[in-house]
Amino acid sequence: MTLLALDIGGTKFAAAHLDADGTLLRRAERPIGPSPSGTLAALVADFHDPGLTAIGIGTAGPVDVRAETVSPVNIPQWRDFPLAGAVRRLVPGVEVVLAGDGQCMALGEWWRGGHGVDSLLGIVVSTGVGGGLILGGRPVLGGTGNAGHIGHVIVDRDGEPCPCGARGCLETLASGPAMVRWALANGWTPAGDLAVTADNAAVQGPVTARGPVTAKDLADAARAGDAIPLAAFERAADALAVAVLNTAAVVDLHDVVIGGGVAAAGGLLIDPLREHLAKHAGMDFLRHITVSPTALSRDAGLYGAAALALLATGVTPRPTARGPAPDPS
Ligand SMILES: [Zn+2]
Structure with missing residues (x-):
């Protein structure tokens, strides 16, 4: 099972592949640039994998989780932007779930922060x-x-x-x-x-x-x-x-x-x-x-987005025992 985690920040977008145990397999980030939607499409294309099971997105707010839209303060091009829908169109047939970046940070720390x-x-x-x-x-x-x-x-x-x-x-x-x-x-x-x-x-x-x-x-x-x-x-x-x-x-x-x-x-x-x-x-x-x-620092949100994706597949993430997750690099 491969999960794709996306972290939509105010100045950069990050993406990572993780497995169901929460091992970070590959990670990359890009500055948002003048076209946030273009940057998102390029990043998702780079991480497209036929084995993808689900995609979790943690995003800067405000977020309307029911409408699956975002209006990040630092991304003026996106107002009520249908983020989950945009990702679904890029990767048809794969489950996509969305939550706020704070929620993903908490979820990532709980899952892989070794607390x-x-x-x-x-x-x-x-x-x-x-x-x-x-x-x-x-x-x-x-x-x-x-x-x-x-x-x-x-x-x-x-x-x-x-x-x-x-x-x-x-x-x-x-x-x-x-x-x-x-x-x-x-x-x-x-x-x-x-x-x-x-x-x-x-x-x-x-x-x-x-x-x-x-x-x-x-x-x-x-x-x-x-x-x-x-x-x-x-x-x-x-x-x-x-x-x-x-x-x-x-x-x-x-x-x-x-x-x-x-x-x-x-x-x-x-x-x-x-x-x-x-x-x-x-x-x-x-x-x-x-x-x-935080034990996972800037990657906590990516781990959390992956945990969200795992939950969407019906699998409950099991937190690691005490001790931080291994460094992917
Ligand atoms: Zn207030």
């Missing part, structure tokens, strides 16, 4: 905050396919407006652009002393003549001991802790895996997150939540 657990909350902290839930060995996708949207858990009901229309969502405190924006508003001056010339809230956040001020700039400054960037990480970690505890209280889960560009700051985010979890936890069953960094 050795049966339930897991995956969180992607990046230009937005996304996630996915695995409960009792099954992904929870939800009635409209939107389960796991932890970025829109409200952590401050009087907080800043979120692009979603609500106020005080986790994403308004813990996304990379939100953290950078807060640090700048509170007196942080990025290295090079560049003035902010624009603020594209939907995509990249504050911009200087040098380019966007990134979460990595913020992490570098925090590591150098700058108090305001450190406070931005503390503040984000506190908000994440509240959202994690709220989720854990509802579904009684104890394992959290965190990935994405902001989480790449490692201990800068994860250490205060652990502290704030301990500080805010009330009920006994919420006092032992484990937070781990």
Whole structure:
């Protein structure tokens, strides 16, 4: 059995062949370029294989899983784009399933990340905050396919407006652009002393003549001991802790895996997150939540998309025992 996994990101598309055990056989990625549909067609053609059993797609959102359409923020050419249908036309007769990238990250980590657990909350902290839930060995996708949207858990009901229309969502405190924006508003001056010339809230956040001020700039400054960037990480970690505890209280889960560009700051985010979890936890069953960094890094979504494809064939993926999946390269 060969599964094709597709990962539709904001700047690149990745594809991989995996077998039913979740062994990654071959992987490639391409920049999206001026024609996303053309890039998709070329990538799928490259991975076309007569032995293909099913295709799983993990995609940047927004996603309408029922209509199988996507409108990724960073791909303006695709608005309500029928992604699953487009792939079906490229590979007729093969089952195609679609889920959000956060859901696929969680599913991939659960399947091949070696966490050795049966339930897991995956969180992607990046230009937005996304996630996915695995409960009792099954992904929870939800009635409209939107389960796991932890970025829109409200952590401050009087907080800043979120692009979603609500106020005080986790994403308004813990996304990379939100953290950078807060640090700048509170007196942080990025290295090079560049003035902010624009603020594209939907995509990249504050911009200087040098380019966007990134979460990595913020992490570098925090590591150098700058108090305001450190406070931005503390503040984000506190908000994440509240959202994690709220989720854990509802579904009684104890394992959290965190990935994405902001989480790449490692201990800068994860250490205060652990502290704030301990500080805010009330009920006994919420006092032992484990937070781990992603084991599969950028490939977690590909493993998850393959697990989704496997599920579509009627086979339940079995997670690996503790210890990370072997490196395909
Ligand atoms: Zn929101």
